[in-house]
Amino acid sequence: MYFLGIDIGHESTRVVALDLEAATLTEEATAPHEWIEGLPEGYREQDPAVWIGAVDHAVKELLAGLGDRRAEVVAVGITAPEGGMVVLDEANRIVRPAKLGTDRSAQQQVEEFGRAFGASPGLVELTGNALDAGSLGAQALWLKRHEPNHFQRATSLMTPQDFIGYWLTGVLGTSESTAATTGLFTIPRRIWSEELVEFVDGRLAGMLPPTIEPGRPRGILRNDLARSWGLPETVLVASGSSRESASIFAAGAALPGHVVADLSGDGALVAIVKGCVVDYLGEGSVGCDLAGNGFTRMPMNNVVAARELVRRHYGWSEVDEEAALASTQPGADGLLFLPYLLGESVPNLTDGTGVLHGMTLNNFTPANLARAAAEGVALGFGYAMSRLSELGCEPSTVRVTKDAGPRMNQLLADVFGVPVAPVSGSGGPLLGGLMQAAVAFFRENGEELGFDEISGYIVKVDDDVRCHPNPGRHEFYQKLLARRQYLVETLRVGGFL
Numbered sequence: 209m210y211f212l213g214i215d216i217g218h219e220s221t222r223v224v225a226l227d228l229e230a231a232t233l234t235e236e237a238t239a240p241h242e243w244i245e246g247l248p249e250g251y252r253e254q255d256p257a258v259w260i261g262a263v264d265h266a267v268k269e270l271l272a273g274l275g276d277r278r279a280e281v282v283a284v285g286i287t288a289p290e291g292g293m294v295v296l297d298e299a300n301r302i303v304r305p306a307k308l309g310t311d312r313s314a315q316q317q318v319e320e321f322g323r324a325f326g327a328s329p330g331l332v333e334l335t336g337n338a339l340d341a342g343s344l345g346a347q348a349l350w351l352k353r354h355e356p357n358h359f360q361r362a363t364s365l366m367t368p369q370d371f372i373g374y375w376l377t378g379v380l381g382t383s384e385s386t387a388a389t390t391g392l393f394t395i396p397r398r399i400w401s402e403e404l405v406e407f408v409d410g411r412l413a414g415m416l417p418p419t420i421e422p423g424r425p426r427g428i429l430r431n432d433l434a435r436s437w438g439l440p441e442t443v444l445v446a447s448g449s450s451r452e453s454a455s456i457f458a459a460g461a462a463l464p465g466h467v468v469a470d471l472s473g474d475g476a477l478v479a480i481v482k483g484c485v486v487d488y489l490g491e492g493s494v495g496c497d498l499a500g501n502g503f504t505r506m507p508m509n510n511v512v513a514a515r516e517l518v519r520r521h522y523g524w525s526e527v528d529e530e531a532a533l534a535s536t537q538p539g540a541d542g543l544l545f546l547p548y549l550l551g552e553s554v555p556n557l558t559d560g561t562g563v564l565h566g567m568t569l570n571n572f573t574p575a576n577l578a579r580a581a582a583e584g585v586a587l588g589f590g591y592a593m594s595r596l597s598e599l600g601c602e603p604s605t606v607r608v609t610k611d612a613g614p615r616m617n618q619l620l621a622d623v624f625g626v627p628v629a630p631v632s633g634s635g636g637p638l639l640g641g642l643m644q645a646a647v648a649f650f651r652e653n654g655e656e657l658g659f660d661e662i663s664g665y666i667v668k669v670d671d672d673v674r675c676h677p678n679p680g681r682h683e684f685y686q687k688l689l690a691r692r693q694y695l696v697e698t699l700r701v702g703g704f705l
Contacts, residue, residue, distance in 0.1 A: 209227075209228045209229060209280055209282055210225050210226065210227060210228070210234075210274065210277060210278075210280045210281045210282065211225070211226040211228060211281070211282065211283050211284070211285065211642045211645045211646055211649070212224070212225055212226075212267065212270070212281055212283075212284045212285070212642075212645075213225075213226065213284070213285045213286075213287070213638040213639070213641045213642040213645070214263055214266075214267070214284060214285070214286050214287070214372065214641075215286075215287045215288065215451075215637065215638045215641070216259050216263075216286070216287075216288040216289075216368045216369060216372055217241070217288070217289065218241070218252075218254075218289060218308055218310065219240065219241060220238045220239060220240045220241055220262065221238065221239050221241065221259060221262035221263050221266050222236065222237075222238045222266070222638065223236070223237050223238070223263070223266040223267050223269075223270045224236045224270070224638050224642070225270060225274060225281075226639070226642040226646075226666075228646060231665060231666045233639070234274075235270045235273040235274055236270065237265075237266040237267070237269035237270040237273070238266055239261070239262035239263075239265040239266040239269075240262070241254055241258050241259070241262060242254070242255075242258060244305055248313070250311070250312035250313050250315075251307075251311055251312075251313050252307070252308045252310045252311040252312075253305040253306060253307055253308065253311065254305060254306055254308065255302070255305050255306070256294050256302050256305075256306045256368070256371055257302060259368065259371070259372060260372075260375055263372060263375075264436075267437055268437065271437055271438060271439070278437075278438055278439060279439075279440060281439050281440070281443055282440075282442075282443060282444065282649050283425070283443060283444040283445070283446060283645040283646065283648060283649040284376065284429065284443060284444070284445045284446065284645055285446045285448070285449075285638075285640075285641030285642045285643075285644050285645035286369045286372055286373050286376075286445070286446065286448040286449070286641060287369060287448065287449055287450070287451050287454045287637045287638055287640070287641040288367065288368040288369035288372075288448075288450070288451065289308070289309050289310075289368075289450070289451050290309050290342070290343075290389040290450050290451065290452055291308065291309020291310070291311075291340065291342035291343050291344070291347075291367070291389060292306060292307055292308045292309045292311075292342065292344065292347075292367055292368045293306060293307045293344045293347040293348065293351070293365055293366070293367070294306045294365070294366050294367070294368060294370075294371040295351065295358060295361075295362045295364075295365055296362070296363060296364040296365075296366075296371075297361045297362065297363055298363045300364075303358050303361050303362055304351075304355065304358050306368060306371070307342075307347045307350075308342070308368075309340075309342035309343075309389075310342060311341070311342055311347070312341050312342070313341070313347075313350060314341045314342075314343075314346035314347045314349065314350035315341045315346075316350075317341070317346045317347075317349040317350045317353065318339050318340070318341050318346050320349065321339050321345070321346065321349070321391075321404070321407070322339070324407055325403070325404075325407075328490055329488070329490065331391075332486065332487075332488060332490055333488070334394065334401060334403065334404065335391065335392075335393060335394050335395060335401055335404070336388075336394070336395035336396055336484060336486045336493075336494040337388075337391070337395070337493050337494060337495075338490060338493075339391045340391060343389065343390055343391035343392075344365060344366075344367060344389075344390040344391065344392065345390050345391030345392040345404060345408065346391060348365055348392075348408050348409075348412060348415075349407075349408045352408065352409055359409070362415060363414075363415060364380065364415055364417070365412070365415045365416060366380075366382065366416075366417055367382065367386055367389070367390065367450075369386060369448040369449070369450070370382045370386060370417055370448060372448075373426050373445060373447070373448045376426075376429055376430065376433065376445045377426050377427035377428060377429065377430060377445045378427070378430055379426050379427035380417045380418065381417050381418055381419070381420045381426050381427075381447060382416075382417040382418070382419055382420065382447070382448070383419070383420055383422070383447035383448055383449050383453075383496075383498070384398055384419055384420075384422060384496040384500070385449045385450050385452075385453035385454075385495065385496045385497060385498055386447075386448055386449060386450050386453075387400070387419055387496070388450075388453075388494075388495045388496045389450045389452070389495070390416075391404070392404050392405055392408075392412075392416070395484050395486075395494050395495065395496060395502065396483065396484040396486065396502075398419070398496070400413065400416055420447040422447075422496075422498060422499055422500035423499070423500070423647050423648060423651050423659070424447065424648060424651065424652075425444040425445060425446055425447065425645075425648040425649075425652060426445045426446060426447045426448065427444075427445055428441075428442065428443065428444060428445070429441075429443040429444070429445055444645070444648055444649050444652060445645075446641065446644045446645040446648045447644070447648070448641070449498055449637075449640065449641055449644055450495070451637040452495060452505070452637075453495060453496065453497050453498055453503075453640070454498065454637035454638070454639075454640030454641045454644070455470070455609070455636060455637045455640055456468055456478055456480070456497055456498075456503060456640070457497065457498045457499070457640035457643055457644065457659070457663060458609075458636055458637060458638075458639040458640035458643070458667065459607050459609045459631050459667065460607060460631055460663045460664065460666075460667035460668075460669065461478070461480050461497075461607060461663070462480070462497070462498075462499045462501075462658075462659040462660040462663045463480060463499075463501070463660050464480050464481055464482040464501055465479075465480065465601070465602075465603055465604070466479070466480040466603070466607070467479045467480070467593075467596070467601065467603035467605075467606045467607065468606070468607045468608075468609060469589060469606050469607065469608045469609070469620065469628070470508075470511075470609050470610065471511050471512075471608060471609065471610040471611075471612045471616075472511065472512070472609070472610050473511065473512045473513075474507075474509075475507070475508040475509075475510075475511030475512070476505050476506060476507045476508055476592075477505075477506045477508065477554075477589055477592040477593060477596065477606075478503050478504070478505045478506070479503060479504050479596045479599075479601040479603065480497055480501050480502075480503050481501060481502045481503060481504055481599075481600075481601065482501060482502070483501075483502055484502035485502065485504050485599045485600060485601070486504075487504060487506075487595065487599060489556075489595075490556065491506065491553065491554045491555060491556050491595060492504050492505055492506045492507075492554065492592075492595060492596075492599075493505050493507070498640065498643075498644045498647075498659060499658075499659035499660070504596060504599060504601070506553075506554045506592035506595055506596065507553040507554060508552075508553070508554060508585075508588055508589065508592065509548075509550045509551060509552050509553055510547045510548060510549055510550055510552060510584075510585065510588065511585055511588075513547065513549045513550055514545065514547030514549060514562070514581040514582075514584055514585055515529065515578075515581050515582060515585065517549065517581065518574075518577055518578050518581045522574050524578075526613060529578055529613075530613050530614070530615055532574060532575040532578040532579070533575075533578055533579055533582060533615040533616075533619075534615060535575050536575045536576055536578070536579040537579075538579075538583075538622075538681055538684055538685070539583075539684065539688060540571065540576040540577075540579040540580040540583060541568075541570065541571035541576050542566040542568065542571050543564070543565075543566050543567060543571050543572065543576045543577065543579070543580040544564075544565045544566050544580060544583075544584075544688075544691075544692060544695070545562070545563070545564055545565075545577075545580035545581050545583070545584035546560075546562060546563040546564075546565070546584060546692070546695070546696060546699075546705070547562055547581060547584035547585055547588065548560030548561055548562055548563070548705070549561070549562045552588070554588075554591065554592045554595065555591065555693075555696060555700075557696075557700065557705060560705055561705065563695075563699065563705065564577075564580070565695060582615070582616055582619055583619065583685075583688075585616075586616070586619045586620050586622075586623045586685075587623060587685065587688065587689050587692050589620060589623065589624070590623040590624065590685065590686075590689045591689065591692075591693060593623075593624055594689070603626055604626060604627075605626055605627045605628070605629055605669075606620065606621075606624055606626060606627070606628050606629070607629055607630075607631050607669065608620070608628055608629065608630045608631065609630075609631060611630040611673070614673065614675070617630060617673070617675045618675045620675070621675040621676060621677045622677050622678055622681040622682050622685055623682070623685045623689070624677065624682075625677050625682040625686075626677060627674055627675060627676050627677065628674070628675045629669045629670065629671070629673075629674045629675075630669075630670050630673055630674075631667050631668065631669055631670065632667075632668045632669075632670045639666070639667075643659075643662050643663060643666060646662050647659055647662055650662075
């Protein structure tokens, strides 16, 4: 039994196949995308027809690799990055190029929303999140303001993953996880915001797709596509999801209380919650996971940067860095690194910079600098965990989606005070989309397979490398975290950070 996953990326479309019995990804194919050139600064647009061609090409290439096994394909999952907008008219023709989530042209419209609804705090109160320029909500208002003729022609507005889902099935719809990224969805109530939708235009309510219940499919693959691809005419297509939600599921997090530490470049600490837990301080964002729960996400901008800076400076490999960490003691002999090299979201330091504090003639060594950088990252996650704790989250284990090495994993466990377990078998967001398709398939065929059951089958916690906290070091790092946050607040108030 096989499941196909389609990811509509900014640079290319990627298609993979999941062999459910073996719980492994077996085949893969990609097709590149072309950007529309010559646009004003900040504009990022593509022709949605390019995605259709890319999906068709990549799927055919992948199925050629599957050969006769293509008859065993039963369902398709779809993911895409957050944000973006596709515009269709009443004849389902593409009205204009799609704006992507990285497009910044609607920043003035974000400010317009802010003036009407009390800036970011008012929008957080209304929907759970501040508004982003790359969201469908901001881009819909941009379309009305800047291209009124196109807006008048529009009858459907949708995200890239919903557009591909519509092309695959002919069924309009969106998952709650995708709707939550549009800026128009009241996440605590799981409904479109009447206030925000009406603010854009009275017609907008009729342009937005209906939401699809978690665990249910979007529909059946169109007959003409099934014939063209040589697939059975019964192939289901899942509702689709944002990459963020799919990545959480791909880490095996599917129940309230599960927490994921994403140690990739665009890192975060994410907690699955029952319902919705809004961070009214505005540091964390909220969303809908694939299983019908909510999640609270504390973004971390400097997960990779600080450690890479030290490795690059000394010409080290990751093995060299591990050796340096092994040769030092907790606290780096008093050297404290605030690693805000790219600004930071948690704590909210948009224009923050890095700070190296506590240097002496004796402690400023390469190994201590490596330790201070690693501790700076881990303590940043510790602050994010303290914010989640304030919101009521107390995990028993933290799953790590990118193994950063045994020393870093142990450091995180000591800071958190709970075990840290790297997960194996994680194929990123596409795996989450595939597992969503698997749940939909089994439920449609009378088997109430839970999201936690499918994730437990495919995503394994590697107990051999599970790190348990050292109580003494945890107490030490809690004191160091308090000292660090005092330094952060002092420098921020004084205008030095």
